[in-house]
Amino acid sequence: MRIGLDMMGGDYAPLEAVKGVKLFLDTVADVHLVLIGDEQALAPLLADARLDQSKYSVVHSSQIIGMNEHPTKALKEKPESSISIGFHLLKNGKIDAFISAGNTGAMMVGTFYSIKAIDGVQRPTISTPVPRENGTFGVLLDVGINADCKPENLVQFAILGSLYSQYILKIDNPKVGLLNIGEEEGKGNLLAQATYPLLKETKQINFVGNIEGRDIFTDKADVIVCEGFTGNVVLKMAESFHEVAVRRNIKDDYMDKFNFESYGGTPVLGVSHPVIIGHGISQATAFKNMIVLAQQMIQSKLLEKVKESFVAKEA
Amino acid sequence: MRIGLDMMGGDYAPLEAVKGVKLFLDTVADVHLVLIGDEQALAPLLADARLDQSKYSVVHSSQIIGMNEHPTKALKEKPESSISIGFHLLKNGKIDAFISAGNTGAMMVGTFYSIKAIDGVQRPTISTPVPRENGTFGVLLDVGINADCKPENLVQFAILGSLYSQYILKIDNPKVGLLNIGEEEGKGNLLAQATYPLLKETKQINFVGNIEGRDIFTDKADVIVCEGFTGNVVLKMAESFHEVAVRRNIKDDYMDKFNFESYGGTPVLGVSHPVIIGHGISQATAFKNMIVLAQQMIQSKLLEKVKESFVAKEA
Numbered sequence: 001m002r003i004g005l006d007m008m009g010g011d012y013a014p015l016e017a018v019k020g021v022k023l024f025l026d027t028v029a030d031v032h033l034v035l036i037g038d039e040q041a042l043a044p045l046l047a048d049a050r051l052d053q054s055k056y057s058v059v060h061s062s063q064i065i066g067m068n069e070h071p072t073k074a075l076k077e078k079p080e081s082s083i084s085i086g087f088h089l090l091k092n093g094k095i096d097a098f099i100s101a102g103n104t105g106a107m108m109v110g111t112f113y114s115i116k117a118i119d120g121v122q123r124p125t126i127s128t129p130v131p132r133e134n135g136t137f138g139v140l141l142d143v144g145i146n147a148d149c150k151p152e153n154l155v156q157f158a159i160l161g162s163l164y165s166q167y168i169l170k171i172d173n174p175k176v177g178l179l180n181i182g183e184e185e186g187k188g189n190l191l192a193q194a195t196y197p198l199l200k201e202t203k204q205i206n207f208v209g210n211i212e213g214r215d216i217f218t219d220k221a222d223v224i225v226c227e228g229f230t231g232n233v234v235l236k237m238a239e240s241f242h243e244v245a246v247r248r249n250i251k252d253d254y255m256d257k258f259n260f261e262s263y264g265g266t267p268v269l270g271v272s273h274p275v276i277i278g279h280g281i282s283q284a285t286a287f288k289n290m291i292v293l294a295q296q297m298i299q300s301k302l303l304e305k306v307k308e309s310f311v312a313k314e315a
Numbered sequence: 316m317r318i319g320l321d322m323m324g325g326d327y328a329p330l331e332a333v334k335g336v337k338l339f340l341d342t343v344a345d346v347h348l349v350l351i352g353d354e355q356a357l358a359p360l361l362a363d364a365r366l367d368q369s370k371y372s373v374v375h376s377s378q379i380i381g382m383n384e385h386p387t388k389a390l391k392e393k394p395e396s397s398i399s400i401g402f403h404l405l406k407n408g409k410i411d412a413f414i415s416a417g418n419t420g421a422m423m424v425g426t427f428y429s430i431k432a433i434d435g436v437q438r439p440t441i442s443t444p445v446p447r448e449n450g451t452f453g454v455l456l457d458v459g460i461n462a463d464c465k466p467e468n469l470v471q472f473a474i475l476g477s478l479y480s481q482y483i484l485k486i487d488n489p490k491v492g493l494l495n496i497g498e499e500e501g502k503g504n505l506l507a508q509a510t511y512p513l514l515k516e517t518k519q520i521n522f523v524g525n526i527e528g529r530d531i532f533t534d535k536a537d538v539i540v541c542e543g544f545t546g547n548v549v550l551k552m553a554e555s556f557h558e559v560a561v562r563r564n565i566k567d568d569y570m571d572k573f574n575f576e577s578y579g580g581t582p583v584l585g586v587s588h589p590v591i592i593g594h595g596i597s598q599a600t601a602f603k604n605m606i607v608l609a610q611q612m613i614q615s616k617l618l619e620k621v622k623e624s625f626v627a628k629e630a
Contacts, residue, residue: 189543192544227504232528234552237552238552244448244532254563
């Protein structure tokens with residue numbers, strides 16, 4: 001298993017990326033990391049970290065896509081950037097997963113242009129973990145790349161989220177809820193009204209009905225689907241509550257879990273290779289967590305399960 | 316000024332309604348309250364409360380619309396209910412405002428059928444106060460009655476919210492923000508993309524651009540507009556964070572402000588008479604706050620300002 005990591009992406013790269021690599025390699029044996037970044041910048045940091053040299057290799061990249069560059073333009077003009085090289089390696093099977101905390105837009109564009117959506121998946125999606133008071137995690141999707149959706153998109157998010165919940169979060173027969181503004185069928189906006197009956201008849205998922213804003217952080221549902229507009233507002237609002245708690249010196253284990261940066265990143269679900277997009281302010285633990293997530297996605301054969309589900313659905 | 320109050324609405328009616336009336340009347344001189352409810356149930360409570368009898372009168376209602384009754388059906392079959400009588404009095408000018416913590420759906424239906432929208436207002440709306448850390452309040456609208464909206468609806472919400480912010484919350488030249496999933500113009504779903512330029516060219520408001528989920532509870536904008544689907548999810552999610560804080564014994568002045576029930580209720584904006592819809596679990600302070608809000612709406616001539624704004628816009 002070879003996992004590719006962009007060492008130049010994120011506000012604290014490459015130092016925190018190296019630290020994350022060390023945290024990971026110190027505990028894991030059977031993964032080879034492909035570190036994509038500026039060789040000269042990395043060399044002293046890697047030497048200091050005293051890593052087992054058999055466990056990683058460095059692929060040199062001479063360019064960096066800045067956090068605020070225009071995604072499409074940057075990818076086109078910087079073929080030697082760590083992100084461009086990462087996608088090139090992924091597309092050609094030289095790595096089995098690609099991770100970056102760099103320019104989010106460039107990661108999105110790179111994902112959609114370099115590697116394909118899985119057959120049958122109309123709209124790949126990104127999700128966020130949903131911390132619950134009982135210590136478990138749900139998943140909410142889409143959280144921003146699909147601002148306008150059709151009912152069938154939400155059904156696909158439900159399938160993708162269920163598989164992710166089952167194989168990565170290890171939840172058996174995960175409960176799927178539709179984010180809505182009322183409990184009963186028939187409530188909501190036109191999209192929610194049209195989506196409800198489709199979810200009800202989708203045999204691949206365990207649909208439990210509507211989930212209101214007050215239920216998001218409970219275990220009423222393990223997978224909550226919505227279009228990316230509402231999902232993004234929910235995610236950013238939850239982040240802001242965490243910031244309020246930090247600013248106001250509120251000490252609480254559960255509130256700490258709304259520090260979404262610590263989770264590392266979000267996988268793009270529905271594409272043919274594992275791609276994980278990290279927060280710009282990722283630090284060592286976040287980098288390590290992203291590598292662990294990539295490993296889990298590969299080991300669990302999540303993408304095979306997705307392919308099988310969508311082939312079955314097409315047939 | 317005569318303010319009508321449904322004494323039978325809400326989980327704690329009529330006792331908490333009477334207590335709220337007392338809290339209000341003990342401090343205010345120039346308002347006459349019209350208490351609509353079961354005379355026999357109210358008599359001993361009103362006697363106990365030792366109110367100045369010149370400051371209120373009782374209008375008997377022999378029926379009650381339960382919290383879970385079907386709104387349209389209940390209003391039709393129960394013309395002697397406190398809600399039906401309240402709207403009858405309002406429509407006929409016997410009271411200048413009507414307040415109820417009863418069946419929300421019946422209050423909505425009653426509002427739209429008994430009294431009219433103000434000329435030019437396409438979609439009346441409901442809002443929620445937005446507590447900010449600096450102690451001030453913003454306003455977010457719509458929060459649930461308009462789940463699907465057109466761009467011009469959001470522009471009208473912006474005007475209604477601005478007037479409310481200016482005349483009730485006493486904010487000079489309130490900043491209007493569009494709830495969105497990115498900062499720049501052009502971001503967002505189709506609705507947000509189409510609404511942005513309309514808001515920019517609306518001279519009656521002080522448009523400051525997009526507001527992301529993380530900015531809702533800051534003072535970036537005083538009036539935040541969105542369709543009622545997202546607004547409702549935001550409101551209920553904020554309520555759930557307050558419940559988390561209570562459950563986890565987090566003591567914090569600011570978190571306490573997310574106890575939306577304490578504010579009393581929300582006015583329906585854009586209709587021709589003041590109507591205030593309270594939370595089902597309203598208690599004394601909430602009832603008092605709703606009466607104060609009705610008084611402010613009347614004294615500030617808010618509805619006259621709305622009428623002038625929409626006449627001006629139509630012309």
